[in-house]
Amino acid sequence: MDKVKKAELENHAREIRARIIKMITLAGSGHPGGSLSLVEILVYLFFEKIKRTRQNALDENRDRFVLSKGHGVPALYAIFAQIGLLKDKDLENFRKLGSKLQGHPDRIKLPYVEASTGSLGQGLSVAVGMAIAAKLKKKDYRIYCVLGDGEIQQGQVWEALMSAPKFNLDNLYVFLDYNKIQLDDWVDKIMPIEPLGSKIESFNWKVYQINGHNFDEIHDVFNKIDQGDQKPKFIIAHTIKGKGVSFMENEVKWHGIAPNREESKKALKELYT
């Protein structure tokens, strides 16, 4: 991908990380680790693929995006702010009483959210339903869905994985934010999900593995994806929990706690140097 474009996306990523940190600090609670690991995936999808704007945000033929790992929602709200769907003032109300920015995504309070998620394991099923709907309507919009790695321990995810190839859902693109850590500990210790690529391939998906923080690799995977292939796509994006903030990276404890003011300041300083 060209250098100017890449620099632009990297700039978005930095702004979004800063917003995530500020939002969670102000709320006093939230999930920084799994929000920070998501950033490049979301930036690429929203700026390069979905191309969401204020004008097309509720268009019937828009690409859909389902954040199945609902606790990563600060990253999504930050994207919405970056696009102009939300104001920075709105972000200040994250998790507050009466706010449209609920602790987990709520499509009724905030219509730019495509599906209410947060109870892990359900989002992929909803995305499969949306992909079937697009086929029934003979529309060519795409459905993007992001799963968490711990999330795929849920049985319903495998029901959904089994079902998508049956309906030839080549319009369904699933990203796994594979940051290797879940709430209690490393995924491998809690309940191993490996070997992952072969497992999902054997469910009849087209599987790709990339570095989920590298825009060139995210860009290349879309070039590689064979448009004529009827299989749904599953992109295992290897990421780092807490990416971008040195003291949060690969630390289990930053799954679900807010930084204090001092830690927040330190994090923001790191992002801008």
Add this chain to the structure above:
Amino acid sequence: MKATRQSFGEALIELGARYDNLVVLDADLLKSVNTHGFAQRFPQRFIQMGIAESNMLGVAAGLALSGFIPFACSFASFLSGRYETIRISVAYSKANVKIVGTHCGVGIGEDGHTQMGLEDISIMRNLPGITVIQPVDDIETRQAVEFAIHHDHAVYLRLTRQPVEQVNKDDYRFEWGKGVVLKEGSDILLLATGALVYNVLQAARELEKENIHARVVNIHTIKPIDRALLLKQIKKTKRIMTFEDHSIIGGLGSAVAEVISEQESVGLKRIGINDTFGESGSMEELYRKFGFDKESIKQSIKRFLRRD
């Protein structure tokens, strides 16, 4: 006599021709649930999901959020077992999904407990925004299915495996949320739902000979319960009985008890989350909003004692 699941299957074929956004999802029970007719007639709009009800309900939600009217069908027991998916992907998302549970109650017979929907009303009834309907006969079922299509919210439809007698007259008009008085009487009020309505009506007719005059009402809509009817009736009679092929915990009986026990003359007041969703906020703010803090508790006590 006709099973309400059969009436449902016939209604689907008829309505499928009129509503091209109606889709039907099945979990390997199309012959039992009676969606095979629809499947044959409209194969494009019939979606076979296999024995995976959680995914079926989530997929139905995705279809609903894309403008379709999905009917997600299985046995009542299997659907209510997928509560968490219904709670978030359907109820909280306000997805316009029609959940159809057949094989309700012990009335299914020989298959036994595992296949009997005995807690489904209770489970569906506590989810905000989902209406719970149990039609009594063929005529009412057909109209309830059409109502479900027009109703722009999630619906739970509870249907029988076994054939049921016709209770309503041929010119019957289904009215959502309204109890149907089938027999007059002033000694006692008998509220029944589903397959038991006919038996209750027969029993009440025979009791006339023993000088017991019962009023019989068919409660097809269990949520929202017909509050106005109940409040009017309890002024006339203090004796009420409820009949349902379902657990008495959380079913029709509970719905009725919730209304009448909160009348002043009886004196129970329940404080809790009143048929709505939770939300984000600090614990203190939320306790204040939902009336759980000390001041709110004092006020609700005084209000109930009429000393406010």
